[in-house]
Amino acid sequence: MSTVLASVLPPYSPPPSVPSYSPEPAHGESTVEHTPRAHAHPTGIYLTKCGNDTIALTEQDCNAEHPTYGRHASINGFVTLEDRETVSEIVLKIKGKMDVMFSEGGSLTTRLVNDSYTVWSSDKSHASICPSAVPFSVVLPTKFQDYDGLSHPLPPSYEIPLIATPGRKFRFLTKSKTIPIRFVYNPRTRPWRPIQPSTDFLSDVKIMPEEFRQVVAQLLPRPKSTVEQIDIHLFLPMVEIFGLEDTIPFHVQLTGSVSSLREFLPKSGDGEKATIVGSLVRQIVVELGGRRATRNIVLGHAKMSPRPPGAAADAHEASLDWDGEVRCKADTMVGMFDAGCVRLQDFILVELLPLNVETCSQFVTLRHSHPIKLVTESWVDSSLSRDDPR
Numbered sequence: 001m002s003t004v005l006a007s008v009l010p011p012y013s014p015p016p017s018v019p020s021y022s023p024e025p026a027h028g029e030s031t032v033e034h035t036p037r038a039h040a041h042p043t044g045i046y047l048t049k050c051g052n053d054t055i056a057l058t059e060q061d062c063n064a065e066h067p068t069y070g071r072h073a074s075i076n077g078f079v080t081l082e083d084r085e086t087v088s089e090i091v092l093k094i095k096g097k098m099d100v101m102f103s104e105g106g107s108l109t110t111r112l113v114n115d116s117y118t119v120w121s122s123d124k125s126h127a128s129i130c131p132s133a134v135p136f137s138v139v140l141p142t143k144f145q146d147y148d149g150l151s152h153p154l155p156p157s158y159e160i161p162l163i164a165t166p167g168r169k170f171r172f173l174t175k176s177k178t179i180p181i182r183f184v185y186n187p188r189t190r191p192w193r194p195i196q197p198s199t200d201f202l203s204d205v206k207i208m209p210e211e212f213r214q215v216v217a218q219l220l221p222r223p224k225s226t227v228e229q230i231d232i233h234l235f236l237p238m239v240e241i242f243g244l245e246d247t248i249p250f251h252v253q254l255t256g257s258v259s260s261l262r263e264f265l266p267k268s269g270d271g272e273k274a275t276i277v278g279s280l281v282r283q284i285v286v287e288l289g290g291r292r293a294t295r296n297i298v299l300g301h302a303k304m305s306p307r308p309p310g311a312a313a314d315a316h317e318a319s320l321d322w323d324g325e326v327r328c329k330a331d332t333m334v335g336m337f338d339a340g341c342v343r344l345q346d347f348i349l350v351e352l353l354p355l356n357v358e359t360c361s362q363f364v365t366l367r368h369s370h371p372i373k374l375v376t377e378s379w380v381d382s383s384l385s386r387d388d389p390r
Contacts, residue, residue, distance in 0.1 A: 219363055234370055283345045
């Protein structure tokens with residue numbers, strides 16, 4: 001004999017709809033915590049017309065060439081159609097792809113996004129005629145899988161001539177019409193800490209050594225040369241993560257014997273000078289089918305300012321110093337990313353060109369690079385209130 005125990009569930013009622021979101025507190029509300037934005041939240045409407053049919057995308061810059069969405073963004077808007085009596089279904093499709101092609105041949109297309117959403121259907125609606133305005137709200141995914149099945153963060157919209165051409169679009173599909181709208185995916189990221197301000201580097205690095213990253217390389221003499229090597233010290237802010245609009249400070253110091261450094265001082269009377277060049281370089285790496293292609297793009301040229309030479313206590317060792325600063329060109333739109341077969345990596349590059357490098361120089365040319373991370377936003381002090389004028 002067995003006993004079956006049964007329980008009756010309480011009646012279910014669907015929860016109320018989620019209220020519309022506003023970034024500003026309403027009357028009687030207050031902000032407990034917020035993350036400051038470097039850009040104001042757009043409130044305009046982006047319109048696309050196809051005949052008498054209209055697609056409206058909200059929370060957009062109405063003057064932008066294409067609608068733009070960030071990480072975890074919701075695509076919100078509504079669609080209005082002319083011949084509503086003939087419509088049986090409205091489908092929103094979000095498509096994104098990454099096309100990779102080598103100039104000498106070979107290509108690969110990776111699907112980044114391929115999602116479909118039924119915005120309205122006569123089979124699932126009590127009304128047989130499509131409403132005059134049909135709203136929609138869908139969330140963009142944040143990851144994709146490459147051809148090896150590995151997961152990567154969804155990369156920003158980016159075009160690399162002759163190497164890769166990614167694109168994204170979403171479509172509204174009816175029984176007889178397709179309305180494509182190309183959009184830009186631009187996930188925003190900011191540094192976790194600010195750049196430490198510095199008025200005098202040589203003093204600040206002694207007082208606050210934890211605020212600076214020191215990287216050492218060697219400038220080697222040519223074979224059979226009688227001079228000693230020179231040590232190159234590159235100093236950067238410890239954070240090593242910078243916004244696209246940040247001015248990045250750095251310092252270069254050469255240390256070695258007086259006889260070795262003499263070649264990097266201008267000769268009296270002829271005005272000839274050794275050349276030290278700083279720049280911000282982006283390396284684009286594409287790997288496809290066992291092949292690898294790279295391309296370097298200069299994002300910005302540094303301003304270099306020499307400091308007076310300093311001598312060590314024994315008078316046989318000396319140092320030469322330069323202060324430098326560099327920032328991205330205004331047309332740099334995305335930070336670094338890794339999408340598997342396509343990677344973007346950024347570097348601070350220091351090039352040291354000795355005097356008479358093509359004739360009687362005792363040193364080889366040095367090109368020393370150090371990786372950094374460029375992100376879309378600059379650091380913002382989250383402790384500042386929304387109304388703080390700073």
